[in-house]
Amino acid sequence: MSNESVASRVVRLVTERVPRAEAVTGSAVIRDLGLDSVAVMDLVMAVEDEFDLVFPLDRLGEVETVDDLARVVSGILEQRTAAT
Amino acid sequence: MTLLQHLTPLREALDRLEGANPFDVRFDAVLSPTEGVLHGRPVLLLGTNNYLGLTFDGDCVAAASSSLAGEGTGTTGSRIANGTYGGHHHLEAKLAGFLGRRQAMVFSTGYQANLGMLSSLVGPGDHIVIDADSHASIYDGVRLSPASVTRFRHNDPGDLARRLSRLPSTGNTLIVVEGIYSMLGDRAPLAEIAAIKREHGAHLLVDEAHSLGVLGEHGRGLAEEAGVEAEVDFVVGTFSKSLGAVGGFCASDVDGFELLRLACRPYMFTASLPPSVIASVARALDRLTMEPALRARLADNARRLHAALTAAGFELGADPTPILSIRVPDAGTAIAFWNRLVERGIYINLALPPATPRGLCLLRSSVSAAHEPAQLDAAARVVAEVGAEVGLLGRPRRAVSG
Structure with a gap:
């Protein structure tokens, strides 16, 4: 596990997929960054690989900003830690 | 906020379309599994998923x-x-x-x-x-x-x-x-x-x-x-x-x-x-x-069109199934290609993101057992000519058959 925080790793994953060259911040609304619905689901797959977890698609309903995405990821990681 | 305001991006995308709207096709008549009339012109139907050609059986x-x-x-x-x-x-x-x-x-x-x-x-x-x-x-x-x-x-x-x-x-x-x-x-x-x-x-x-x-x-x-x-x-x-x-x-x-x-x-x-x-x-x-012969004819037709389009220089998948999709670099070229094909008497499907995988713009054809080989050969020639017109191919080569 890298020392990089969950939030910064999520920002990095989003940045890699943003079609326009711009700085991605945690408060950025993901759909405003030019990612269509398929691109957002592809981002979820990348998040699953980065953190080695399952991110159920219905949880995208909780995600508007990059920070929201990081928050769901942190929640899934915490649940997993609690379960083990 | 007015009702349907959330669909504004869709309206803007439609407004940018030039020529006929590929998503509002209205056939004047469909005459057989392979022939129709569109905008007053006879068209070869090459995008209907009518794989065994049984609609008029x-x-x-x-x-x-x-x-x-x-x-x-x-x-x-x-x-x-x-x-x-x-x-x-x-x-x-x-x-x-x-x-x-x-x-x-x-x-x-x-x-x-x-x-x-x-x-x-x-x-x-x-x-x-x-x-x-x-x-x-x-x-x-x-x-x-x-x-x-x-x-x-x-x-x-x-x-x-x-x-x-x-x-x-x-x-x-x-x-x-x-x-x-x-x-x-x-x-x-x-x-x-x-x-x-x-x-x-x-x-x-x-x-x-x-x-x-x-x-x-x-x-x-x-x-x-x-x-x-x-x-x-x-x-x-x-x-x-x-x-x-x-x-x-x-x-x-x-x-x-x-x-x-x-x-x-x-x-x-x-x-x-x-x-x-x-x-x-x-x-x-x-x-x-x-009638397994229907399936055999369909496979022959798929191979025939795949070979002709590949020989013409189009980038297709390696697998000659009855669905053959030409990849086009951008939506503008794909729309121009589609419109010109209709003008030249060929109806195929236009598919654009996000309905397509990996943001691809596609001209999607589907072959039928009911197509005559001569129809497919003629279609491949026209597709190659139009592909050259819209800058997708170099000088059109002679399409091969078989």
Whole structure:
């Protein structure tokens, strides 16, 4: 596990997929960054690989900003830690 | 905020279209499985999924006409109320027999078959894993499911295995793939997927919408071709492609299948298929079963057009299935290409993101057994000429045939 925080790793994953060259911040609304619905689901797959977890698609309903995405990821990681 | 304001980006995208709107095609007439009239001009139909060319088949039309006169225009009711006639029941038994399954359910469309099965097959605490390039009906179906849903990379068995291994050990798992994918025409690597399914103790649903009647020695689809029918727990399909009508189905050996008739909302809360449609589908299934020559002709035609378009310089998938899609670098070129083809008498499908995988712009053709080789050769020549006009190809080369 890298020392990089969950939030910064999520920002990095989003940045890699943003079609326009711009700085991605945690408060950025993901759909405003030019990612269509398929691109957002592809981002979820990348998040699953980065953190080695399952991110159920219905949880995208909780995600508007990059920070929201990081928050769901942190929640899934915490649940997993609690379960083990 | 006014109603429909959320659709403003769609309105802006439509306003940017030049020429005819490719998503509002209105045929003046459809004359045969391969010929129509569009904007007053005769057109070759090369994008209709009419794989066996049975829409004007004399026997199918006669069966539908007879049923129409004898049983009326519609059932006006649900399958679980007044909407199941003898024909519906007979067709379900016939489909189950054809696919070597104990049971089958008929739905009013293929879309509803996926919606119905995916919303009812698994419950809370279960998992569904779908191919990333799945059809919209699969995406919409899993949204109605209480199970957790995740995607794996298109046609990547290794990625599927990795994602399955991340799932909790509790709950059932349903893997969902398609026989032939509708946009690029590529087959699923079903033997590998079936092996992974077995290893992980999962269940497997295969949507054979574009492969039923197309693949396999008897036309049962990719599972037959790949020799893994025993590993497929649920076969979903449609009547609106190789069977030339409308409707959908699911066939399975699973215990308790009949309960789905009282749990599956897209089956219960909609009117059943008109008896005339049921009659034509039953007859079309006979044709599919008894005339393997139709399938052979379809495969020959697919190879012929694939070879001609590849020789002309187009980038196609390696797999010559009846769906052949030309990749175009941008939407503007794709729209210009599509409009010019219509002007030159060829109707094919235009497919743009996000309806396509990986942001691809596609000119999608689907070949039929009813196409004459000369029609396909002529079409390939025109497509190559127009491809050169829109800057997609260099100087048009002579298209090869065979």
